[in-house]
Amino acid sequence: VQLVESGGGLVQPGGSLRLSCSAAGFTFRRFDMNWYRQAPGKERELVASIGSAGLITKYADSVKGRFTISRDNAKNTLYLQMNSLRLDDTAVYYCHAVIGLGFTGRGTQVTVSS
16 A cells, blocks of 8 residues: 655645645555644644545544545545645645555645744
């Protein structure tokens, strides 16, 4: 299983970023996927989840209405569209495959700062 996140960076408050996660080594379309994040000094937080077909999504209250999780099963890619970014969205964002005990990528840094 290989998960590679991209799209992170530095953005001003109120800005937007789109994260991508390229998946390989498993049948992507069969498995639910998650985005987690971890800020310095804080526990890892589940940000958003999506079912295998992309029809069911769930969000943490802290991002509801601002973030959108989606997937393209033909491209084996998971996305996280992040709008109206806030300072407290600063974190490393991880892609996670719900396979067995779970597989997580190395993460991509998102920094929200003025």
